[in-house]
Structure formats: structure tokens, C-alpha cells
Amino acid sequence: MQADKLIICAYHNVGYRCIEELVRQGADIALIFTHEDSPTEEIWFKSVRELAERHGIPYLTTDISLPENVERVRAIGPDFLFSFYYRTMIKPAVLEIPKRGAFNLHGSYLPKYRGRVPVNWAVINGESETGATLHHMVEKPDAGAIVDQERVEIAFTDTAFDVFNKITDAAAAVMARAWPLLREGRAACRPMNLAEGSYFGGRKPADGRIDWQQSAVRIYNLIRGVAHPYPGAFSHLAGEKVIIWSAWPVEGTGEPGRIVSHRPLLVGTGAGLLEIRSLQAENGDEMSATEFITDARQFT
The missing domain is CATH 3.10.25.10 (Formyl transferase, C-terminal domain)
Incomplete structure (x- = not known):
């Protein structure tokens, strides 16, 4: 039986760890889209590009939603598309291509803290917990049905960096559980009630x-x-x-x-x-x- 073919959009430590977990489970990753590091940003996190090079996985640092990349994805014909902390909105023209679905790993316990920099917002707002959520990708950000999620505690002494490290571990744990179920067609699918959540924008x-x-x-x-x-x-x-x-x-x-x-x-x-x-x-x-x-x- 032929293995399911994956395309992954990923960046940052969450992207790195989730790809590591999929590689550990023997997933067939056909192509990775990642980002060039910004010269104005402190780069303290692991490189998805270096991980791809180490495992011999083809990668691109251009936007997956560019017309030429949409055609490239269509030509590959992936079964699954995953987004792990990819910083660019993925257009519907891409989301409709994978045969078995497109999924995003978000750094909050959805539907709370949809949107940008959810870890920072959760700490700034004094939350005592947050989490990592794997959900179906739809045109509206962080709004698709939930596949799996894991809570993490936010201690009163935690910085956003501490919480991000906890969420990175939680994200890897979610993927470890979810990938076999997705592959076998047995993954749960729970609609997200956006009325119970919140949306936050980026911070400068x-x-x-x-x-x-x-x-x-x-x-x-x-x-x-x-x-x-x-x-x-x-x-x-x-x-x-x-x-x-x-x-x-x-x-x-x-x-x-x-x-x-x-x-x-x-x-x-x-x-x-x-x-x-x-x-x-x-x-x-x-x-x-x-x-x-x-x-x-x-x-x-």
C-alpha cells in the first residue's frame, strides 16, 4: 500500500518538532515550505530549513500561495497538507488540493486565542492555562473542526518563552497521537464553537x-x-x-x-x-x- 504523501508549511520550534515527529513515524514528506529568517528578528529558535536539509527533504522559502507554488502543490497531489507555525495565510486554492485534508497546529487551546501570537497574549492576559490544537484548515483563520488538543499550565512565574516551550512539547505530543489516526482515517473531528473563543491580532x-x-x-x-x-x-x-x-x-x-x-x-x-x-x-x-x-x- 502506497504511503500518504505530505506537504508541510512550517517554521519555528513547533514546526521543527512536529516535522521531527512525522519523520520519526516514517511519514512521506514530499515538500516543505518555510521562511527566510528576518534580519530584524532575534532568531532563537531551531531552523526548519536545516532539518529539511538533514533529512534530504526538498524545501522552498517562497509563499505556498504564489501561483507557481499552487501549481507545484497541485502537481505533487498530496494526501495531506500540514501547517506548523507557518506565518503566511494559506489561500483556499491551496487548501482544496490535498485529498485527505489540510490541518493546522495552533498554539492555544482553541477556540480561545485564535489569531496571532497566542502564547504572548495568554500570558499578558494572566491566563492559568493554554494549549496546542490540531484543527482542519478553512479560509477563516483558526476556525476549522478540532482533531486533537492538549492543555498546558501557565504558572504565575512563567514567561512567554517558558510557555512557548511547554506548547512546543504539547504540539509534538498531539502530532504523535494524531498522525496515526489521520493516516488510518480514524481521527476525531469536533466542530469549533467560535462563540466560546476569542481572536487576537499581532503585537508590535x-x-x-x-x-x-x-x-x-x-x-x-x-x-x-x-x-x-x-x-x-x-x-x-x-x-x-x-x-x-x-x-x-x-x-x-x-x-x-x-x-x-x-x-x-x-x-x-x-x-x-x-x-x-x-x-x-x-x-x-x-x-x-x-x-x-x-x-x-x-x-x-
Whole structure:
């Protein structure tokens, strides 16, 4: 019996791990679409391109939805199409080609946190759990029927990086379970109720600006939600941009943005105090709060 033929669109650690799992199970991957790394982005994750090269799998770094690539996919005639953290919307003309379906691995417990950067949003919003979901791809993003999903805990001390690592493990576990069932035609298919979920857009570095009128917990969640390797949460002190990489909410009161103590470095918020533990002045090096010296008294 001839093996099912796969085309995969993938990037980042989730893409890397899911492809690794399919290779481990002996899947016939005919072609991989991935991305060129952006020169403006900190590349801290594994390379799908290098994984493809190591296993001798053909790959392209051009958009799968380009007309010439649609024809290329049609000529291959895949049984399955998978998208693992691919950053470009895949057009319906592509989704209709695979004989047995097109599937996406999303980094949230759908239908919650459909859309962009779901891990960061979940941490910023103070969620206690999220997950990884494999679902059918349809024209509307992250809206197709659910095949399998796995929850992951978000600890109050977790950064978005910590949660992303948990989701990467969960994604690989989902694929380990789901691929044999998909291959055998026995996979579950549960319609997604979008009314029970939420949709979020992408984030820009400017969205990391701290609003000191918010509570210490809300500000702390923003800080850990955009900490390394992401651009960081920031404010201004004496006219200079300062990135706050690590902090902790504590009890107390103070005028929002006002430094009430330098040792430890405590700042007033809309509710509670925020203890800043590490920070970085613009064009400077990251340092602990105990190393940071300033006469300024107000973050803005």
C-alpha cells in the first residue's frame, strides 16, 4: 500500500518538532515550505530549513500561495497538507488540493486565542492555562473542526518563552497521537464553537509600553509576556527609554509610575507596587536593579 504523501508549511520550534515527529513515524514528506529568517528578528529558535536539509527533504522559502507554488502543490497531489507555525495565510486554492485534508497546529487551546501570537497574549492576559490544537484548515483563520488538543499550565512565574516551550512539547505530543489516526482515517473531528473563543491580532514592539495606571499584577503580566526573547516591556525615566525585563508585584501603595524605593526598586501602580528586578536603559546593557543608579523619581 502506497504511503500518504505530505506537504508541510512550517517554521519555528513547533514546526521543527512536529516535522521531527512525522519523520520519526516514517511519514512521506514530499515538500516543505518555510521562511527566510528576518534580519530584524532575534532568531532563537531551531531552523526548519536545516532539518529539511538533514533529512534530504526538498524545501522552498517562497509563499505556498504564489501561483507557481499552487501549481507545484497541485502537481505533487498530496494526501495531506500540514501547517506548523507557518506565518503566511494559506489561500483556499491551496487548501482544496490535498485529498485527505489540510490541518493546522495552533498554539492555544482553541477556540480561545485564535489569531496571532497566542502564547504572548495568554500570558499578558494572566491566563492559568493554554494549549496546542490540531484543527482542519478553512479560509477563516483558526476556525476549522478540532482533531486533537492538549492543555498546558501557565504558572504565575512563567514567561512567554517558558510557555512557548511547554506548547512546543504539547504540539509534538498531539502530532504523535494524531498522525496515526489521520493516516488510518480514524481521527476525531469536533466542530469549533467560535462563540466560546476569542481572536487576537499581532503585537508590535510599541505595544510593550507600560501603563502605570494599571495594577502591579497587570503590568507584571505584560513584562513576562514580552520578556526575552521578545522585545520587552518599556517605560521612560528622565526622558530615556528603559526596558524592564523582570519584575514582581508586591503589596503597598504609591503614585502610579513614582519610584518609592531604590533598594529594592519599587514603583507605584494603579493597585499595588511593582518591584523591578532587572532592566536595561536604551543603548545600555541589561542589569539587575541593585546595579541600576538613578536620581530620577518618576517613570512615564
